[in-house]
Amino acid sequence: MAESVTRKGLDPQGRIEREGSLGRVPRAFRPVVASARDRLLGTFGARLHSAYLYGSIPRGTARVGRSDLDLLVALREEPTDADRAGARALGEAVDREFPQIDGVGTLLYGRARLLSAAETYDMGWFVACLCTPLLGEDLAEHLPRYRPGSRLARETNGDLALLLPRWRRRIAEAADTEAARRPLVRFMSRHLVRTGFTLVMPRWNGWTSDLTEMAEAFGAYYPGRAEQMRVAAARGREPAGDAAVLRSYVDDLGPWLAGEYARVHGVKGQDLDLDLDLH
Template identity: 85%
Template sequence: MAETVHRPGLDAQGYIEREGSLARVPRAFRPVVAAARDRVPEVFGARLHSAYLYGSIPRGTARVGRSDLDLLVALREEPTEADRAGAGALGEALDTEFPQIDGVGTLLYGRARLLSDLERYDLGWFVACLCTPLLGEDLAEQLPRYRPDSLLARETNGDLALLLPRWRARAAEADDAESAENADEARRPLVRFMSRHLVRTAFTLVMPRWNGWTSDLHEMAGAFAAYYPARAEQVRAAAVRGYEPTGDAAVLRSYVDDLGPWLAEEYARVHGVKAPRPPQADQSRPEPPTSAA
């Protein structure tokens, strides 16, 4: 049996290290982060438990004018429509004020859900390993340490088969745009989103064997390629589109009719299927581990 190799992203004990920090925020983005830190409490008041950055800005790989500001806000109770409206308004204001970012995304969750047994190896792992504390008490202190094992793989990305019907519907909606130009523009964010999701899923499929963690799309695709050479070219191409998406309808068709179904079937065979979530848990796990560098 081949010896297990110690890969990047792990500490000396083999646990996934937290990947970002406020010290890594590039100088150009520090005013944005400071503004978010000041304004988040104004929006949520006493309902706020804690807030976090994730993605390329706290990893130190953000590009001026290209990267977005990604926030996760933990509330003391489940988010309401008023909370979501407040988050949307805050995001629009920051995006307008700071040209160095290209959009703001804010995820809202109740504290109890983030710490629940059901989410321990999905949203809990996300907070503990991929989020950087910005405000309040860090929930990571109440969560376990995580290894890149099959349980983590199953609970993070073992639901691809459930997502594919929605993806097909969204691709069809883009095809129905009034003009070819509009359709191309509608497909571009879908290609970006699906490319990232598929590359991340391909990576976590092999993550326990690769035995490490990375948030870089190209590194993810390379890790996958070592174990599935027949699909390597598809996943490497998806990694490229995750950073520089196209509006090609054929790309979306290949995702929802070929790569996606194959990956979902192989994932279920290797790791099993993610534990089902209740209908009210309508916010799926975010895509931040592959946000643009």
């Protein structure tokens, strides 16, 4: 245990270890995973290249009745509208069948896109380090081994400035109720905490998906914003649909974080030298 904590999610060579495994799936969620696996095969058939779990269920930290099932599906071709409709129907069916989950989210990508140069530091890294193989050939075999460097930080979360206008529109268009705002608070809180963490990730020199650890790592380098990030981490776990919270995210914490990110790491998509381990 002490050794894994010291390495902070890295292997002995300083590369990010893959988090999660099927062996860590809590017993209560194993029937959910089995049902999703079978439904994926029935929904996509020969178009399916591979499928993955990610999030709290394969990390072993899922909470019954609170956690959702997160899936990533790689198709042999780019997904179609029919594929997206099939994924939605699959998620709705699994969500209805199993009360221990609170929703199903499915990301759909074509195999070629996930392995493209443009996605190497974004969705490629996501598959290689944050996804647990469930079906098919593991695309991680075709991807690099990653270190927690500046380019990884930039390509995973260096687009916050572009997202903020969309967030403002989503807030404006949401119904003026606590229930309608709650998922926005949850989503934006988690995104800001993860962005804050990846801002400091190269200096912290490690990886974690735990929101509390992310906020604490960030706070060690930005004490003036530490409490904001700790509160955001708490809201990411237990959100309340407070309109003032959403305004603070898009008017204060978000713009500051986007500016600091650009200053430290640059803007996503910049053509800078690679800092991954290709061996």
